Amino acid sequence: MRGRQARISLILLSSLTVAAGIGWRAYAASDSAQATQVAEVSQSSPLPAPEVSPARDLIQQALALWDTSKRKEGMLDADVQAKALLERVVKDYPGTEEAAEALVHLGFGHWWKGMKDQAWAYYDKLFKDYPNSPARIRAWLDLDDFLSKDGRHDESISYCMKVLQAYPNDKAAAEAKMDIGHNMTWMNDYEGALKWYQRMIAENPDSEYALPARRWAGECLMWEHPKEAIPYFQEVLARESDDTQKAWALWDLATCYAELEQYDNARATYGDLLSRKGAAYEYWYASAHQNIGMSFYLQKRYAEARAELSLAITGWPQETQTVENARRILGWVDQAEKRAASGGGGS
Numbered sequence: 001m002r003g004r005q006a007r008i009s010l011i012l013l014s015s016l017t018v019a020a021g022i023g024w025r026a027y028a029a030s031d032s033a034q035a036t037q038v039a040e041v042s043q044s045s046p047l048p049a050p051e052v053s054p055a056r057d058l059i060q061q062a063l064a065l066w067d068t069s070k071r072k073e074g075m076l077d078a079d080v081q082a083k084a085l086l087e088r089v090v091k092d093y094p095g096t097e098e099a100a101e102a103l104v105h106l107g108f109g110h111w112w113k114g115m116k117d118q119a120w121a122y123y124d125k126l127f128k129d130y131p132n133s134p135a136r137i138r139a140w141l142d143l144d145d146f147l148s149k150d151g152r153h154d155e156s157i158s159y160c161m162k163v164l165q166a167y168p169n170d171k172a173a174a175e176a177k178m179d180i181g182h183n184m185t186w187m188n189d190y191e192g193a194l195k196w197y198q199r200m201i202a203e204n205p206d207s208e209y210a211l212p213a214r215r216w217a218g219e220c221l222m223w224e225h226p227k228e229a230i231p232y233f234q235e236v237l238a239r240e241s242d243d244t245q246k247a248w249a250l251w252d253l254a255t256c257y258a259e260l261e262q263y264d265n266a267r268a269t270y271g272d273l274l275s276r277k278g279a280a281y282e283y284w285y286a287s288a289h290q291n292i293g294m295s296f297y298l299q300k301r302y303a304e305a306r307a308e309l310s311l312a313i314t315g316w317p318q319e320t321q322t323v324e325n326a327r328r329i330l331g332w333v334d335q336a337e338k339r340a341a342s343g344g345g346g347s
Contacts, residue, residue, distance in 0.1 A: 140163050181213070
């Protein structure tokens with residue numbers, strides 16, 4: 001179980017690192033999509049681009065400023081200017097959705113910069129002054145993300161539930177279900193997490209989260225029920241286009257075969273991973289050779305085990321943990337060969 005928890009934690013860390021800027025991306029993507037639509041209209045017809053409201057213009061200016069500073073620590077001049085623009089929206093355009101959105105950005109920006117008390121004040125104002133605004137969706141999901149990173153998983157889940165209760169049919173509901181699954185995974189409640197991933201898949205099959213949820217569902221099953229996990233990973237491999245997701249699925253699928261002692265299938269899957277190029281796959285190369293070596297060792301095919309373990313050790317010396325593991329297994333190979341040579345049997 002410790003190995004299972006370590007792998008799941010590693011997966012979560014990787015995923016949450018990638019997701020750290022989700023609030024920025026959501027709004028930036030929206031602005032980008034709107035700009036693309038305007039450009040397409042301009043190219044296909046002489047109609048003028050739609051006018052941007054003054055409040056929206058101020059928000060876009062603020063986001064452009066924050067985009068230059070969000071990866072730097074502390075409140076910079078750009079942050080101060082962005083804050084002033086957004087607070088102007090809140091003050092000059094009360095009761096509008098732009099004002100509600102500005103409060104979301106203010107809350108997110110302050111939390112992102114480590115100013116959590118100020119962030120809570122903006123979120124509280126949003127929830128008090130705009131109790132029916134759909135801008136609350138992004139605020140709830142931002143808080144879900146922040147609190148989850150702080151290890152406050154029950155609170156994180158409570159904000160996801162607010163999304164599901166108030167906006168069950170909004171596309172953000174899929175993200176909320178996914179995040180509930182992640183929080184439960186991080187709390188080692190794999191059975192509970194599995195139910196949420198499966199619910200997300202069933203209720204939001206066309207969501208961008210549907211395929212990742214299948215991999216996560218497989219992760220919840222693979223150590224205790226590897227046979228049931230295999231179809232999840234196979235579907236990801238059949239339908240997924242993202243190399244990172246496919247690399248994880250290949251690794252997990254091979255692990256399931258190894259758990260079932262289907263070593264030929266495990267080695268074939270590791271071989272598939274090793275045949276693919278790109279950073280997403282190369283990340284696994286050393287560990288794949290190590291695990292192929294382990295499978296040969298378990299089948300008492302010691303010469304083949306030694307060859308694979310030696311590849312892991314000499315090919316990727318910077319992978320210190322994998323090298324250490326491979327050396328340990330290689331020691332087992334040495335001992336087994338000595339026992340075999342003295343008539344004492346293998347491993």
